[in-house]
Amino acid sequence: MTALQNTLPKKRIAVLISGGGTNLQALIDACEKPDFPAEIVLVISNKKEAFGLERAKKAQIPTKILSHKDYETREHFDRELHETLVKSEVDLVCLAGFLRLLTSHFVEQWHNKLINIHPSLLPAFKGLNVHQRALDAGVRFTGCTVHIVRAEMDAGPIIIQAAVPILQNDTESILAARILKSEHEVYPKALYLMATGDAYVEGDKVLLKNRGALPDSLIHPIL
Ligand code: GAR
Secondary structure, eight states, rough: OOOHHHHHHOOOEEEESSSSSSHHHHHHHHHHTTTTEEEEEEEEOOOOOOOOHHHHTTTTTOOOOOOGGGGHHHHHHHHHHHHHHHHTTTTTTEESSSOOOOOHHHHTTTTTTTEEEEHHHHHHOOOSSHHHHHHHTTOOOOEEEEEEEEESSOOOEEEEEEEEEOOOOOHHHHHHHHHHHHHHHHHHHHHHHHHTTTTEEETTTTSSSSSOOOOOOOOOOOO
């Protein structure tokens, strides 16, 4: 963190959830660090029973329930969502287990400002039931991806990924838990990169300003 970054205003973040909100918690924890370049100004849930709402309240973050059942169409729901975000002067929107498709109009309105986390190494295993599908495919690695949202489901420029090994005796829930741990590591890092401008979108790709060296490969199994 440079002295200059310390003086820049923090990016205003809204987090959209539908459930438990463990990724929201990881973002709350990161944003509580004084030199983190972003602050969560609003948490929105489309489900009133989402436990993530309790996490937000505990952290004294304003919450809003926007139940899709109260809106006649997807377009009406998304219009209200957009207006709510604009009213709170949000810079970036993080989807964190927000299990509802957004209209392409909404995605365009938040072009390059809408971020999602998905529990696979995209573009592999888009959609639902990802862990079982990874187990069934017999891949050695799966993982998680934080990406910029485009209109197509689980697609868009990739900010960060974590490769997570699949072990011989994994069940769906064991694997899901291992991946979730990585999600909590990468989502704050992705937000940091976007909020500082260290990661920026150029066309279909996210480019990075000088990062550290990486190993040439990750190998599994180890011999
Ligand atoms: C996370 O595993 C996230 O990657 C997934 O929902 C879970 C939410 O958990 N999202 C998707 O599958 C989106 N396609 P959380 O509520 O504990 O953060």
